[in-house]
Amino acid sequence: MSGYFAEIFSGTKSLAIGMGITFKYMLKPVVTVQYPYETLKMPERYRGHIELVKDPETGEAKCIVCGMCQRACPSGCITVAGDKREGEKKKVLGKYVLNFTTCSLCGSCVESCKSGAIKFSKEYNLASTRKEDYILDLLQRLKEQR
């Protein structure tokens, strides 16, 4: 019989404590990020799709069109092409297309690049209803960044 009353008392007490906790939490500031209006800064090592790195001296892509990234890619989603131009020693990048539909963000291309010409972007707002939106022309993007 004593257990009966003790249980009722302790139960009521714990319910009151619980309501106190939720009330306290209700008055605390909200912690959620209101996404379309506010965004979090992506961390340093975030892996978005790859993008080309600009050479600060020339303003062009750092890429030397060696084709290592294309060969390193396990799913073959990188297409690189370059052309020899008059009066220049090195090849000039003419085309760099990433097929993001098959990319698994493994990073083999970034590792294999000897001239440090590609890096992960911080891009993540990539939702689309069309497949063509994921065939990314990275050279075009580099020009648009300028």
Place this chain on the structure above:
Amino acid sequence: MNPPSEPIRLLAFLIGLIIFAALNAAYLVWLERKVAGHVQRRIGPKEVGPFGLLQPLVDGIKLMTKQILVPDHIDPILFRIAPPLLLIPAVMSFVTIPFSETLVARDINLGLLMIFAFASINVLGILLGGWGSNNKYAVIAAARGVSQNVAYEIPMLITVITMVMITHTLNLNEIVRQQAGGIFNWYIFRWSANPLMLVSFLIFFTCSMAETNRAPFDLGEAESELVAGYHTEYSGMGFGLFFMGEYANIVIGCSLATLLFLGGWQCPFGLWPGVHWFLIKLYLLIFTVILIRWTFPRTTIYGLLNLSWKILIPFALFNLILTGAMLKIWPLIFP
């Protein structure tokens, strides 16, 4: 100014009460979502209008424009009368509730009795809704709802009987009038009538929450087990009526607790009694009900019935006996 003629007065009250019930249903949902949000450190609705204040209206329009799907092999009559059967008693109960000394649609002598008579009918709405919709989850939910309501009506009514023994009247306005003159005349603090008045209030409040199928007693619509409970098969405004009825019942339950124990429209320090005090107390109680929902997890059906039969009913009966004894003994000690 002459008082308006009786039919006009009644019509005004009727429209006013229906609007009051509908707006309460709409904005209690808003309040519920806001409180839920802030308890979980979110914001809650905020997109439609300032602070999301237009959200309930938009939701209402959405519900009204939705197609009402009627599933196959239902009971066509029961399926259709169940939602109004839940809503109408709830709105009817508002008729006798005194918002202030004069602001009451009908000051009926048996007001308290009438409210409990109607409160028992709305169980029928739940039962018929579950039974008529040809859905096993809905039937289970309806059975649970009925067993729960039967279990909780008993301690609630016993508590009300103790109140009636003390007040000697079933007229709600008269009960409030007896609590005039400060916070210590409220029945929750009338130790002289019954030293366990606070327990009476807790029993009554718990029961009114269980009667309205509110969390943590919302076994009738336990989403994780029963889809959506007895209104699983209802869509559009059929569901909307169930929803409105439920929130109207919460308002009724909290109004009764306010009137019986917290002094209704009386002011806690004896100044300016009026409708504002009633509304303040009412919404504080409703806020408590909402906070309870977002604090406690759902009980089991055994826990629910055990609470009623093993704790609430014995306590309510003891209270009844104690009140009876106090009524006889108190005048002997202090004639």
